[in-house]
Amino acid sequence: MLDGQIDVAPVAQAFERLRDRFPESVLDASYAGRELAVRVRREDIIPVLRFLKHEAGFNSLTDVVGIDNLKSLPTGRAGDAPASRGAAGAAPSLPAGRTVEATAALPVSQKGETTAASEPPKRFSILYQLYRFPEACRIRISVDLAEAEPVDSVVPVYRAADWAEREIFDMFGIDFTGHPDLRRIYLPDEFEGFPLRKDFPLEGKTGGV
Amino acid sequence: MTESGERHPFLLAKLDELISWSQKNSLWPFGSGLACCAIEMIATAAAKYDISRFGMELFRASPRQADVFIVAGTVTNKMAPVVRRLWEQMPDPKWVVAMGNCAVSGGPFPTYAVLQGVDKIIPVDVYIAGCPPTPQGLLHGLITLQNQIARSHPTLEIFDRDARRTD
Amino acid sequence: MASKAFKEIDLNMGPQHPSTHGVLRLKVSIDNEVVLHVEPVLGYLHRGMEKLWESQTYHQIIPLTDRLDYLASLSNNLGYCLTVEKLAGIEVPKRAQYIRVILAELQRLASHLAWIGFMANDVGAMTVLLYGFEARESFLDIFETYAGGRLTIHGMRLGGVPFDLDETVIGMIRKVLETTPKWIADIEGLLTDNRIWRHRTEGIGIIPQSDALENGLTGPCLRAAGMAWDLRRDLPYSSYEDFDFDIPVRTASDVLDRYFVRMEEMRQSLRIVRQALDRLPAGEHIAKVPRTLRIPPGEIYHSIEAPKGELGFFIRSNGTDKPERVKMRSPSFINLMSLEQMCKGNLFSDIVGVLGSLDIVLGEIDK
Numbered sequence: 109m110l111d112g113q114i115d116v117a118p119v120a121q122a123f124e125r126l127r128d129r130f131p132e133s134v135l136d137a138s139y140a141g142r143e144l145a146v147r148v149r150r151e152d153i154i155p156v157l158r159f160l161k162h163e164a165g166f167n168s169l170t171d172v173v174g175i176d177n178l179k180s181l182p183t184g185r186a187g188d189a190p191a192s193r194g195a196a197g198a199a200p201s202l203p204a205g206r207t208v209e210a211t212a213a214l215p216v217s218q219k220g221e222t223t224a225a226s227e228p229p230k231r232f233s234i235l236y237q238l239y240r241f242p243e244a245c246r247i248r249i250s251v252d253l254a255e256a257e258p259v260d261s262v263v264p265v266y267r268a269a270d271w272a273e274r275e276i277f278d279m280f281g282i283d284f285t286g287h288p289d290l291r292r293i294y295l296p297d298e299f300e301g302f303p304l305r306k307d308f309p310l311e312g313k314t315g316g317v
Numbered sequence: 318m319t320e321s322g323e324r325h326p327f328l329l330a331k332l333d334e335l336i337s338w339s340q341k342n343s344l345w346p347f348g349s350g351l352a353c354c355a356i357e358m359i360a361t362a363a364a365k366y367d368i369s370r371f372g373m374e375l376f377r378a379s380p381r382q383a384d385v386f387i388v389a390g391t392v393t394n395k396m397a398p399v400v401r402r403l404w405e406q407m408p409d410p411k412w413v414v415a416m417g418n419c420a421v422s423g424g425p426f427p428t429y430a431v432l433q434g435v436d437k438i439i440p441v442d443v444y445i446a447g448c449p450p451t452p453q454g455l456l457h458g459l460i461t462l463q464n465q466i467a468r469s470h471p472t473l474e475i476f477d478r479d480a481r482r483t484d
Numbered sequence: 485m486a487s488k489a490f491k492e493i494d495l496n497m498g499p500q501h502p503s504t505h506g507v508l509r510l511k512v513s514i515d516n517e518v519v520l521h522v523e524p525v526l527g528y529l530h531r532g533m534e535k536l537w538e539s540q541t542y543h544q545i546i547p548l549t550d551r552l553d554y555l556a557s558l559s560n561n562l563g564y565c566l567t568v569e570k571l572a573g574i575e576v577p578k579r580a581q582y583i584r585v586i587l588a589e590l591q592r593l594a595s596h597l598a599w600i601g602f603m604a605n606d607v608g609a610m611t612v613l614l615y616g617f618e619a620r621e622s623f624l625d626i627f628e629t630y631a632g633g634r635l636t637i638h639g640m641r642l643g644g645v646p647f648d649l650d651e652t653v654i655g656m657i658r659k660v661l662e663t664t665p666k667w668i669a670d671i672e673g674l675l676t677d678n679r680i681w682r683h684r685t686e687g688i689g690i691i692p693q694s695d696a697l698e699n700g701l702t703g704p705c706l707r708a709a710g711m712a713w714d715l716r717r718d719l720p721y722s723s724y725e726d727f728d729f730d731i732p733v734r735t736a737s738d739v740l741d742r743y744f745v746r747m748e749e750m751r752q753s754l755r756i757v758r759q760a761l762d763r764l765p766a767g768e769h770i771a772k773v774p775r776t777l778r779i780p781p782g783e784i785y786h787s788i789e790a791p792k793g794e795l796g797f798f799i800r801s802n803g804t805d806k807p808e809r810v811k812m813r814s815p816s817f818i819n820l821m822s823l824e825q826m827c828k829g830n831l832f833s834d835i836v837g838v839l840g841s842l843d844i845v846l847g848e849i850d851k
């Protein structure tokens with residue numbers, strides 16, 4: 109997938125090696141605007157990040173982002189999947205004027221039914237933004253989680269994920285297995301609810317702190 | 318004569334004027350700098366806008382030593398009990414200035430985490446709008462407070478602890 | 485009789501405290517003044533910005549970003565606008581890019597002047613607070629004349645900047661380029677060779693380079709730890725590649741080095757502004773961007789070198805004029821994670837100096 113499309117050499121090499129090393133884990137990938145976004149299996153996040161850090165040279169974790177896909181989940185029909193695909197974390201949009209060549213090379217077609225697209229889209233996505241210094245390249249790894257599904261904490265690999273994961277726990281209620289100190293970071297401990305979920309109202313629920 | 322029309326004894330009125338004059342010209346702010354407005358508050362205390370012309374350069378770090386609580390910034394729901402406790406620690410007579418839109422009414426944040434106005438937890442004497450108010454705005458608010466204090470009757474407290482200090 | 489139980493004392497600093505740079509609470513555990521643990525407790529300024537942004541249009545979010553790092557609001561505007569423009573494929577005219585560079589560097593100067601004022605005040609040098617704020621006033625006057633705001637400026641728009649630089653503003657900028665070096669020299673004269681300043685900053689708050697990188701530290705603190713990391717040079721944005729500037733790097737990674745790095749950055753910012761002003765190209769100051777900007781589904785991450793460190797925005801769009809998700813990568817939030825390591829083993833009174841050298845802003849940390 110994406111052969112010859114990635115024009116930043118260290119990123120292209122890293123992706124090659126990632127695909128070879130973890131053929132089952134890499135679900136799909138896309139490249140646009142000098143950004144490579146790779147979706148991997150939830151269970152394999154630690155080995156993938158460990159590989160990227162120690163063998164592919166991505167020595168810095170910039171950020172961990174949590175997203176609630178509730179509004180882009182299909183309303184029940186399998187045929188709705190293509191519209192949600194774009195929002196479910198795989199393909200960055202291309203700046204105006206660029207063609208869609210990158211996605212044509214993907215085994216996972218935007219419109220087709222393949223293994224990845226036939227899975228139901230999941231409620232949450234966690235994105236790990238990595239950076240390689242001094243070559244100055246970025247890569248973004250994402251995993252999808254269903255409601256109440258936990259994900260391994262990547263703090264053993266990148267210590268910088270510590271508070272970012274706590275923030276996602278605070279705002280979304282996602283459990284990070286193995287996090288050294290998983291508790292709320294912004295809101296008081298007794299606060300009920302997870303504000304950044306799409307079904308939590310902006311003004312809050314009465315009865316909160 | 319007070320503004321409500323009651324006759325106030327002459328000597329007490331003069332004493333009122335003296336006490337309120339000395340209070341308004343030596344207000345010691347308790348700078349509770351919560352957010353962006355705090356920076357403008359500090360700029361007001363700095364050399365260009367010079368709050369010390371009004372006798373207010375002595376920002377106290379402890380509420381026990383302060384007269385006027387300038388609530389500068391957003392009061393979140395998590396910070397609200399702290400603000401209330403700080404206000405309770407201030408000795409009488411005390412005044413409160415709500416500086417900035419967040420302290421006045423929640424500002425641009427109608428969210429689950431923000432208290433929509435500090436007057437929900439403590440009584441406010443002067444509201445200063447602005448996001449943030451310029452130093453001139455803050456000074457105008459503080460001068461308004463000084464004028465409010467000038468019209469007040471501190472001696473009433475001697476006879477009636479529950480009397481409101483201003484008309 | 486002192487019992488063994490008295491050896492370790494837990495102290496609470498904040499959330500209301502003159503030196504915590506905002507409403508930060510620190511739970512500190514000390515052994516006879518030597519710090520054992522420092523645990524920051526956050527959230528006292530959590531305003532729910534990211535949730536609020538999901539119900540605002542892309543244009544409406546810009547003034548809300550001002551309130552994040554409120555000491556450098558133009559940097560927040562720049563980071564956000566660049567991210568949206570990258571996602572939507574908006575081309576910013578060259579003149580607008582140069583004006584953005586000028587505004588961003590002036591903002592960096594204003595931010596660093598406020599930083600040195602606060603840090604020196606915390607350590608006890610109150611004169612520097614007044615000097616810093618007086619020097620800062622000339623910058624705030626420029627911002628007020630240009631865009632109408634001193635602190636929360638909203639000085640950038642999607643596609644460029646709101647106004648062109650007219651003669652008055654250019655004159656004010658040139659004046660400030662003349663007068664600021666003297667302010668910087670005065671402040672350095674008060675601090676650099678000052679025995680008390682040295683004593684309170686040298687060898688304090690050290691973090692080894694590998695730990696700094698591992699903890700995600702960015703900005704002047706990382707440059708003081710020996711890494712020449714500057715996004716303006718490594719991943720240039722908004723025409724930064726057109727300008728010559730040096731990146732100050734020190735190696736001792738203590739509070740004193742962070743001070744040196746920021747003071748030198750101020751000089752380099754003046755250099756960049758001078759170059760940008762001299763070579764300001766003709767052209768438009770803003771691209772045509774529709775008022776209702778609908779961005780097709782996609783996602784992007786983009787970051788800039790803000791005065792505090794790497795300020796990034798991750799945006800996912802969903803085809804409407806409001807974003808699906810906006811996440812801000814806050815430099816102060818990640819930098820604060822290193823506080824404990826920097827303070828361990830130092831004295832309790834050094835916490836204030838280290839916190840000052842980290843240059844945190846609670847608006848950015850708590851969002």
